[in-house]
Amino acid sequence: MDLMLNKKIIAITGPSKGMGDAITRAFAVEGARLALLARDIEAVSVLEKELRDQGIDVVLVACDITKSDQCEQAVARIRETFGDVPDVLVNVAGGSGPVGKSGADTTFEEFEEIVRLNMSGCFNTMRAVMPGMMARRSGKIVNVGGTFGMRGKAGRMAYSASKWGLRGITKSMALEAGPYNININIVAPGMVDGQRFRTKVCPDMAARLGISEEEAAQRHAEDYALQRISTAQDIADACLFMASDRSRQITGADLPVDGGWAAL
Structure with missing residues (x-):
């Protein structure tokens, strides 16, 4: 099936580790033009060189997604490089927060840190790409959430809260973006x-x-x-589908990729 992603401009946050690496490579196979957004560009430079050597049109952009101004600067850099804002934004970057800690034992600093990364980071990147997508009247945003954002999890309160919050952002902005032909969805991995x-x-x-x-x-x-157990490629395939026009009539949805846990 042709996903029609060839030459599309795909911005990916957290592109080089685990799922991010698999997602990046999956879009490269489709012939997309890639903008890799990372706080630590040195960690992504090896992947960038590998893709460039394969003939992939790729740009590496320094961006701390928790900083709104850096997200706006990153989108400006993408426009400068490729001549337009991204056709697709894939928000992979995120963290796990405290593991095995009850809500009562979680410090405010721990809670704030993971919410800032998993929620505010995605909000910042979405807010940065939306004006250009709305002006063009097309775009796709795929947020990588998590199944603990669909079902609670003892010992993972802070992470769960951040992914529940990301669902609210996704669904609300999907309603706002729909009239502009913009789809916004969540791919929710389980254990990978x-x-x-x-x-x-x-x-x-x-x-x-x-x-x-x-x-x-x-x-x-x-x-x-x-x-x-799901593989990173399972998550990448779901992101490809949600980024393509094959999912043109899907927005505001949660797609759990977990072998049947969150939805059953």
């Missing part, structure tokens, strides 16, 4: 197989329950209807 899952989540469960790490991975998989 990757470095953190294999080096942190599984070892912690294995140590706590006295089982092997492979048994721990299987126990996690058994939580889901499909009995398997």
Whole structure:
């Protein structure tokens, strides 16, 4: 299926780690022009060079998404480079916040930090691209949320709150942007197989329950209807769909990519 993303301008935050890397590469395969927004540009420079060597039209833009002025400057840089504002904004950048802490034990500083990154960061980038998309009367925004923003999670209150808040931003702005032919949606990953899952989540469960790490991975998989853990490519494929015109009649939606946990 042709997703018609060739030569589209795709701005991606958090482009180089885990899901971000998979999402970036997925859009590169589609022939998109890529604007990679990152606070630590050195960490993304290797990926940028690799993509450039493959013939991908890519620009690396320094941007701390928690700073509204930097987001506006980043969009201006993209317009200068590619001649227009992004056709698609994919908000991947985010954090996990305190893990295993109750709400009562979470400090205000910890709560504020993750809300500022996961909520305010996405708001800043959306606010920066919206005027240009509205003037052009077209655009797609894909926010990467999380299933803990669809169901509560003990010990993850701050993270859960930040992703619930992102849903509110997404749905409200989808209503406002709809008359301008702009779609705004959330892709919500569940547990994703990757470095953190294999080096942190599984070892912690294995140590706590006295089982092997492979048994721990299987126990996690058994939580889901499909009995398997999502991969970063699963998340990337969902982002491609939501960024394409194949999803032209979908807006304000939550798409959980979790093997059947949040929605069942």
